[in-house]
Amino acid sequence: MDRRQFVASVAALPFLQQRPRSNPPLRVASMDWALAETMIALGHDPIAIVAAADWNRYVVEPPLPRGVADLGLHPEINFELLATLAPDLILTSPFVQDLEPVLQRIAPVQRISIFEKSAVPLAQPREVTRVLGDSLGRTDAARSLLATADQAFDGYRQRVRALHPLPVLLVNFIDARHVRVYGGAGLYQNVLDRIGITNAWTRETNYWGYSTVGIETLATDTDLRLIAFEPVPPDAQSTLARSPLWSHLPFVRAGHVSVLPSVLMFGAIPSALRFARLLVGHLERLSR
Amino acid sequence: MTIPKAYRKPYILAVALAVLALGTAIVLVAEPVRDLLASRVNPEPYDIERMVLLYATLPRLSMAFLAGAALAASGAILQQVLRNPLASPTTLGIDAGARLAIAVTTLFIPSLIGFGRDIVALTGSALSTLLVFFLVRRRGFSALAIVLAGLVIGLYCGAASALLVLLKDRILASLFIWGSGSLSQQSWDPFLSLLGRLALAVIPVLLIIRPLSLLDLDDDSVRALGLPVKKLRVAAVAIAAALSAFVTSAVGVIGFIGLVAPVIARLSGARRFGERLWWSTVMGGCLLLLTDATLQILAGVTAEFVPTGAVTAVIGSPLLLLLLPRLKVAARPSATATPQTAQAFSVSTVVIVGTLGFLLLVGLAVLAGRGPYGEWQISSLAQLDYVITWRLPRIVAAASAGALLGTAGLILQRVTGNEMASPEVLGVSAGAILAVTLALFVFGALDVFWRDVAGMAGGIGVLGLLVTLGSRSSISPEKVLLGGVALSALIDAVVGVLSATGDPRAFLLLGWMSGTTGGTTVAGALAAGLAAAVLISVSVLPSRWLAILPLGDSPARAVGLSLGRSRFLLLFLAAVLTAAATPIIGPLTFVGLMAPHIVQAAGIRRPLACVFGSAIAGAGVMTVADWVARTAAYPVQLPTGLVAAMVGAPFLMILLNRRVATA
Amino acid sequence: MTLDDVSVSIGETAILKPLSLSVSSRGVTGLVGQNGSGKSTLLKLLARQQMPSRGTITFDGKPLHAWRDREFARAVAFLPQHTPLATGLTVRELVSLGRYPWHGALGRFSDADRQKVDEAMSLTSTAGVSERFVDTLSGGERQRAWLAMLIAQDARLLLLDEPLSALDVAHQLSVMALVRRLTLERDLAALIVLHDINLAARYCDEIIALKNGALVARGAPGDFMTPARLEEIYDVEMDVFRHPEMGVPVAYVRS
16 A cells, blocks of 8 residues: 555544444454455455555455555554554454554454364365454355355366366475475465365475475476466576476476466465466466 | 694594595485486486486585585684684674675565576675775774674674565565575586686685784784785685685575584694694585585485575584583783773763763654654654553663663673673573574464563573583683574574574564564563663672773782682673563664673773663663664564664774774 | 692693792792793792692681682782783772772772872872873883782782883882882782892892792892802802992802
8 A cells, every 4th residue: 555545544534433324344453464355355444454565466366455554564563553543353363473462452352363274175264254254243245255255166176177287386486496385284285175286296394384495306207387476586597497407307398387476375265266266267378 | 722632633533524424425325326327227218316316416415515615714714814713704794794685686676686696695795894894994904803893794784684584574585595505406507606716716725824824923923924914814804705705605604614614623633724724624525515415314304494504503503512611712802992081981970961861862762753644743742641652661661671781791891801792692592582482383372471481481591501600610701602602503593494494483483583662561661671770780789890800810819809709790690681681672682782882982981880871872772773663664663673783783883993093 | 828738730740849838928038930930830829819739828827718809819919920901991990909809899999998099109100190091001100000009909918920021120120129118118028020130139038949840949138149059040150249339149140
């Protein structure tokens, strides 16, 4: 959000409060992007979130509504500003629980875990949606969001079945020598499972569902499709081009390397939908 | 250093190390090589195992040996030219300069990274080294001044990149890996280019061996032998910096090899500089090869990514602790600047003027701020409630912590006679962080209460260690500090490993370490203020010891001061002061280092006046830092602890840059 | 001060061979000998700067280790051979440190203390540089400033390790005269390590000579200054004549 939008929104605050309404919506501040994106998807915009300045770079969708205040960054959010905004409820996640004692001085705090391992794909993002719907008095909106999402995922699953895609290897290039590779219990893996795509990375990951490895660890003689999320460091391509190990890899020789826009790794249903849409759309474009 | 027994020969250890390193490397590559030979008979068009062996494993092992050897050579040269057994490439801020350069480029001009990450790193190292030279040019390039300047620049660059990482962690994830030195390779290119660069340095190194050997004598004698000491020192430091910067630019920061290899070479009997350089180089190469090969074998067992540089630090720090008793630390003459006029400010002047100035500062910091639109404003009486709830407590807490650390720093610098001594390196903060880290990873996420309990327990644990050390014999304060340095490096490494794996909990830890004050309650602020008042009052009591101890052991004992007891009590006091401040502001402020220097620059010298002066100076720096942290990047709040390092380090640089009359 | 079978060794090297000796509690005693003869070690033992490997040393009938630190410093003062630069201290501040054994860490710096400091500075003619920094002084001035600190300590026994090394002839004489005057006026004792045998002969009441860590001779200067004794101590052929004006013995190196 730029400054002008913010000024406009704060200037409008008293006006909003005065507007006669039977049940004014809760003014909610979110300390977590996954919770914020779910709120927006439920049609209940937060009044303030952390790291709003970086939203368009990493979350992208849904777009951040105008007038959401930027609280700065964890580890030290702007308590002065938050206190001035006087929210009715503050949402936190276990990642930021160290802020809670202070936040409780400003408004009631609700902690919602966005990341839990589960056997059913996307169980936790669904749970987050339901819990948030109940807390915000938007139980119906939550129910319909989940129904829409299910419908969308089922659609993607059918389109994937028609594509017969190669297994995918999802990575982030950290520098020219290392990647972060995703699997395990992460959101991406959950989406892959839900829409029926095989992950080529079957080795262990950390608790959060990813693993940092040297690029030589990706060496394999089976064919697959490497999908790198943006941003790709500027020196990665040129350096790798000079590596015999890399250029002889079957999937590199076959040209099975793609780049996708960034998707929030610790996201909820909106990010999952975004990932599925980007991935399936990309695979379809390739098969044409 | 103990005098080596005549029969001790360096090559025995070197050969043993080489056999061990090669053995491990052979274990690592045996199977692929056998398969490779077998496949000669029946070649396949594309064999993934062969590709990995030829373009990943072998270049990586070669890189390990080459990097280790170059870093060790660099360390050996630096230890000789700076006459300090603890000098190492890291001491000079070479790594920190490169790190900051990469961070800044990645964030602001990413296209430059496309030209080559190594070029950016090299430029950063070169700039920081030049800055070191620039700062010490008026001090005759003295060894001590170089160490000091290197430390300060390392500190500044380190704090700056830590701040950038906290603000932009997602973009700068690469910095974690770079900072913990991963040797992972995918082609021979980096190895060959490093080899080429290092080859350029071979002839200069050979040329300075003989002149450097003369540096076993003191500067005056060397000059009398017709050697231009200044030029030699600049040349040697530049060559050593180049060696280490080449390695750093290729693989990132690999700590401790440059420090430990020359120490081991010395202990194994390499007496003369030429011998030391040669055997350090060999042993350094073998050490890193051994570490990396072992790590690769173990890596098959665990799924976690562990960079080699972090491991060398984890192994190297305890090794340094073990070697400490054998290290003879020469008592160095204190090299603090002597004011030319005797401005004997009385204690009451210092207290009155200082307190008034400080209160003015606090008043400004409390009232001046930025409103919800980011606009600058002076708080009015109407906002009093809000100011008392949110601003005053954090300022009081930060200032109290600053006062505690400033006092601790003064005590430590007086006791050790070392102007680089500071509470941050005493090991108390390091103990606290280690305990919090362990608790965080053993019990998962921690709530604030248990985090503080763990931190206190860690600090008290180190205190206990100090007590045991102290009761055994009269403690050498330098060794206590060196132990603290080793412990702090260990913490850095552990945090580095955690961060490199990308675990979100590492970020929690970094946040805590960076020193946040925003959420301080009124009660918390009162407690901090009370602790500062009580502990600083206690610190006034031994101020006479602080005057006598810098005179040296002999005169101190002659006037009836019990060295063991007085030093122990003072170190203990400093540790308690530090332990009280760390939970408030984190371990990274370096206010304890800066406050005594500020006091000295102000011309205050009497011990009692210095105690009050350092407390006030520490409080003042923290107040300014807290204000900057609150307002500079609004609405983003910066961590006060890191900002304090950023505010103070340039000040120290200016002090260093002043012309100093050498006695 | 009495030594009973005291010895010092590092590893297997004996620095000081078993020695029994009693140091006079009044007058000036000179301690002479070649380099490495153990003079400084003996002085450090007496000053409690170093512990003997074996044997006991008693002062006032009480073993040295039984003395409390400040109590001992009030009785025995010690000037090390190499004095540190004392960066950032003025002469007055340095001399004031000599009062530490009397007021301790927390006691008040009284008028009596201040008076002792002034007295010590005027005795050593350092009053004129009292506000200057010690590390900006010349070698001789610095040596006298340290001596002033020692005097301010107001001890009964002064142990001085080569106090004349940085001084010119005039200041050497004045320091020795000062020490002698102090011992007479205040009933003190002083034990001084000296290299100049003639100065020792002129100002000392007694001379003790060490060689290779053992006592080789002790006695009044008159008995001491014989060619045979001196050659035994220094391994150099020496001869002695009478000072033409003062009559004290003067040694010189033959050929």
